[in-house]
Amino acid sequence: MTEDFSDDAPAEHATSGRWGNVFTLPNVAVHAHLLPDGKILLWGRRDSPTGTLDDHFCTPRVWDPATGRSVPTPQPTKSDGETTCNLFCSGHTLLPDGRVFVAGGHLQDNNGVNQACVYDHRANTWTALPPMNQGRWYPTATTLPDGRVLVLSGSAVVGAGVVVTNVPQIWDGTRWHDAAPFPGPPPLYPRVHAVPDGRLFVTGTNAATPFLDVTADRWTGGLARTDGERQYAPSVLYRPGKVIYLGGGNDPGPDTPTARTSLIDLAEPEPAWREGPPMTFPRRQHNATLLPDGTVLVTGGTSGPGFNDLSPGKPVHTAELWDPGTNSWTPLAAESVDRCYHSIAMLLPDGRVLSAGSGEFAGQTNPGDSHRDGQFFHPPYLFKGPRPHIDSLDATEVANGGTLTITTSGPAVAEVTLVRLSSVTHAFNATQRLNVLAFTTQGPTITASVPPSPAECLPGHYMLFVLSAAGVPSVARIVRVHGPTAPAPAAHAARPETARADASPGLTVEELDDSITERVGRGLLGTEVTVGLTAQCPYGLGGCWGGAYEALGRLTDVGAVRPIANSADSTATVYLRRDGLPDVTRWPAQLAASANASYHYRGVEVSLTGRVDADRGALRLTVPATGIVVTLAPLEPGDELAWDLETRRPRPATEDERQAFDRLRTRSAGATPAGPVRVTGPLHVSADGPTVLVRTVAAAEPATPGG
Numbered sequence: 001m002t003e004d005f006s007d008d009a010p011a012e013h014a015t016s017g018r019w020g021n022v023f024t025l026p027n028v029a030v031h032a033h034l035l036p037d038g039k040i041l042l043w044g045r046r047d048s049p050t051g052t053l054d055d056h057f058c059t060p061r062v063w064d065p066a067t068g069r070s071v072p073t074p075q076p077t078k079s080d081g082e083t084t085c086n087l088f089c090s091g092h093t094l095l096p097d098g099r100v101f102v103a104g105g106h107l108q109d110n111n112g113v114n115q116a117c118v119y120d121h122r123a124n125t126w127t128a129l130p131p132m133n134q135g136r137w138y139p140t141a142t143t144l145p146d147g148r149v150l151v152l153s154g155s156a157v158v159g160a161g162v163v164v165t166n167v168p169q170i171w172d173g174t175r176w177h178d179a180a181p182f183p184g185p186p187p188l189y190p191r192v193h194a195v196p197d198g199r200l201f202v203t204g205t206n207a208a209t210p211f212l213d214v215t216a217d218r219w220t221g222g223l224a225r226t227d228g229e230r231q232y233a234p235s236v237l238y239r240p241g242k243v244i245y246l247g248g249g250n251d252p253g254p255d256t257p258t259a260r261t262s263l264i265d266l267a268e269p270e271p272a273w274r275e276g277p278p279m280t281f282p283r284r285q286h287n288a289t290l291l292p293d294g295t296v297l298v299t300g301g302t303s304g305p306g307f308n309d310l311s312p313g314k315p316v317h318t319a320e321l322w323d324p325g326t327n328s329w330t331p332l333a334a335e336s337v338d339r340c341y342h343s344i345a346m347l348l349p350d351g352r353v354l355s356a357g358s359g360e361f362a363g364q365t366n367p368g369d370s371h372r373d374g375q376f377f378h379p380p381y382l383f384k385g386p387r388p389h390i391d392s393l394d395a396t397e398v399a400n401g402g403t404l405t406i407t408t409s410g411p412a413v414a415e416v417t418l419v420r421l422s423s424v425t426h427a428f429n430a431t432q433r434l435n436v437l438a439f440t441t442q443g444p445t446i447t448a449s450v451p452p453s454p455a456e457c458l459p460g461h462y463m464l465f466v467l468s469a470a471g472v473p474s475v476a477r478i479v480r481v482h483g484p485t486a487p488a489p490a491a492h493a494a495r496p497e498t499a500r501a502d503a504s505p506g507l508t509v510e511e512l513d514d515s516i517t518e519r520v521g522r523g524l525l526g527t528e529v530t531v532g533l534t535a536q537c538p539y540g541l542g543g544c545w546g547g548a549y550e551a552l553g554r555l556t557d558v559g560a561v562r563p564i565a566n567s568a569d570s571t572a573t574v575y576l577r578r579d580g581l582p583d584v585t586r587w588p589a590q591l592a593a594s595a596n597a598s599y600h601y602r603g604v605e606v607s608l609t610g611r612v613d614a615d616r617g618a619l620r621l622t623v624p625a626t627g628i629v630v631t632l633a634p635l636e637p638g639d640e641l642a643w644d645l646e647t648r649r650p651r652p653a654t655e656d657e658r659q660a661f662d663r664l665r666t667r668s669a670g671a672t673p674a675g676p677v678r679v680t681g682p683l684h685v686s687a688d689g690p691t692v693l694v695r696t697v698a699a700a701e702p703a704t705p706g707g
């Protein structure tokens with residue numbers, strides 16, 4: 001293990017750190033985990049850099065950072081023992097015994113595998129678990145304080161469309177249990193942390209950040225994070241109950257990500273998100289790594305607009321460091337390679353940080369943008385003086401509430417920290433967390449106390465660091481915290497909820513959809529409005545949907561949002577509280593207020609039922625039930641609201657749609673008065689009033705009065 005980097009180092013290394021040389025890795029490190037033996041389990045999208053993007057085979061490998069050599073693991077299979085699965089796009093965490101837990105995987109973009117499996121590094125084996133309730137593409141797996149695992153979110157193609165499941169599942173070591181449905185469709189790759197009162201805290205990527213009380217099986221809260229929805233942003237639990245959420249998203253207007261950060265401390269009497277200090281650079285697709293001294297290192301990401309801008313100058317190479325003590329950022333040395341979408345970073349036991357991966361996505365034009373390589377960062381603390389050394393440790397395992405006896409040499413020890421091993425993908429390290437240990441010193445011997453609460457110090461493997469007064473960390477020893485030997489201390493007293501009540505308690509997305517159909521049938525909801533939204537992400541509105549669903553529910557007059565997007569034409573269906581026209585002059589800004597520019601608003605389409613009359617050559621439709629009068633106009637090329645995901649422009653209107661207005665005009669000019677019709681098409685509102693561009697006309701159903 002590399003230890004001393006400080007010999008003859010130039011002075012600037014102590015302020016900026018140093019990047020080592022770029023080295024080759026066996027694959028693009030899209031998914032990476034630090035194993036208890038110090039090696040790294042990693043995999044990418046496909047084995048061959050020129051293979052199909054939807055290969056059902058990608059070999060995970062164990063790479064040794066000390067030697068640079070790697071060995072393949074067996075190919076994971078489903079529980080039939082035969083069907084190979086590609087773990088690309090899965091969610092993962094580390095179990096209390098050090099095994100790697102993986103849920104989901106890749107069939108195609110948006111379409112996940114329902115598999116779950118466990119990797120044991122001691123035997124180099126994958127063990128298939130029973131299948132989950134649905135395929136999950138881009139789920140998040142979180143280890144609970146009692147060692148169980150919660151899997152949340154993930155998309156699959158169900159029927160003709162993409163469904164993001166909101167039913168989380170808990171793996172108890174033997175079987176799956178469904179947990180309370182997330183309120184509405186969740187975001188893909190939600191950012192989830194286990195916090196000291198035993199709950200799980202979902203900090204993103206949506207604007208609302210609810211808690212799951214696993215014991216009560218109930219979602220509560222929904223504190224609004226500053227800056228709204230922020231996709232492809234890291235969330236770091238930098239101390240128990242304290243989170244920093246960093247950048248990400250797309251700001252309205254320039255479509256660029258933000259540099260802003262959000263902070264919350266759940267130990268406060270009334271926790272609330274507050275604005276943190278902005279990073280030096282706006283970033284999206286970046287990684288954030290918790291260092292042994294409690295600072296947070298941010299590497300990579302792009303500052304450019306859109307999903308993953310790799311144009312020259314946009315990827316951010318300069319690292320930067322946040323110190324929670326001073327609440328300020330310091331820019332550090334620049335790495336050599338773009339590390340954007342599909343990159344990782346993680347802390348190693350020797351105090352360095354591995355930055356690796358990037359690339360391997362549909363729409364990527366330059367093959368050179370896929371990086372089968374990595375680079376080590378030597379943080380400034382490695383150049384600030386001699387390193388303390390752990391000479392011995394009395395145990396490799398310790399219970400919550402237990403003590404570790406450490407003998408050290410070198411500079412006096414000023415701090416002892418535990419940093420949990422990493423499991424990283426898609427700009428989120430699901431397992432990293434840090435505990436500062438209380439300790440006593442007697443000569444060279446230190447006795448350090450491990451927090452008694454497994455919710456504060458989660459079971460699993462940690463890097464134990466001792467640090468000098470100058471903040472220089474030792475090389476870590478890896479220890480396992482294995483849960484309390486005595487009964488767990490009582491959970492913290494429940495806090496009164498300060499946030500609004502859940503909009504949809506306990507319903508799966510399918511049940512929620514059925515309940516809307518039922519309310520529509522009983523006439524409890526008003527005008528149906530189709531909203532055209534283009535997701536900034538390349539996977540369309542079907543998968544990248546949670547934030548849009550959340551934002552649509554907050555629009556003026558909206559009474560219900562269908563919980564499954566129309567992925568084929570990139571539209572969503574909402575219902576107004578009553579019959580009337582949607583407030584399209586305010587909706588675009590309202591959408592942007594919570595979803596920022598993660599979705600581009602393309603307009604709305606409505607269906608109105610009424611009588612058509614000609615007024616000096618123009619056609620008007622009057623809705624008798626509401627008195628609404630709209631001008632009717634022909635559909636022009638480009639007016640079609642439905643979207644073509646392939647060409648990224650409005651779907652061309654059919655011949656029938658283009659002639660709908662003319663047919664209606666001919667019919668209205670007839671000798672006998674025409675009956676009521678149902679007209680459907682894009683709605684525009686100007687100073688002259690509302691206009692519907694006629695796309696379809698149907699005979700009105702007599703039983704459907706009004707709009």
Ligand SMILES: [Cu+2]
Pocket residue numbers: 089342426
């Ligand atoms: Cu991906």
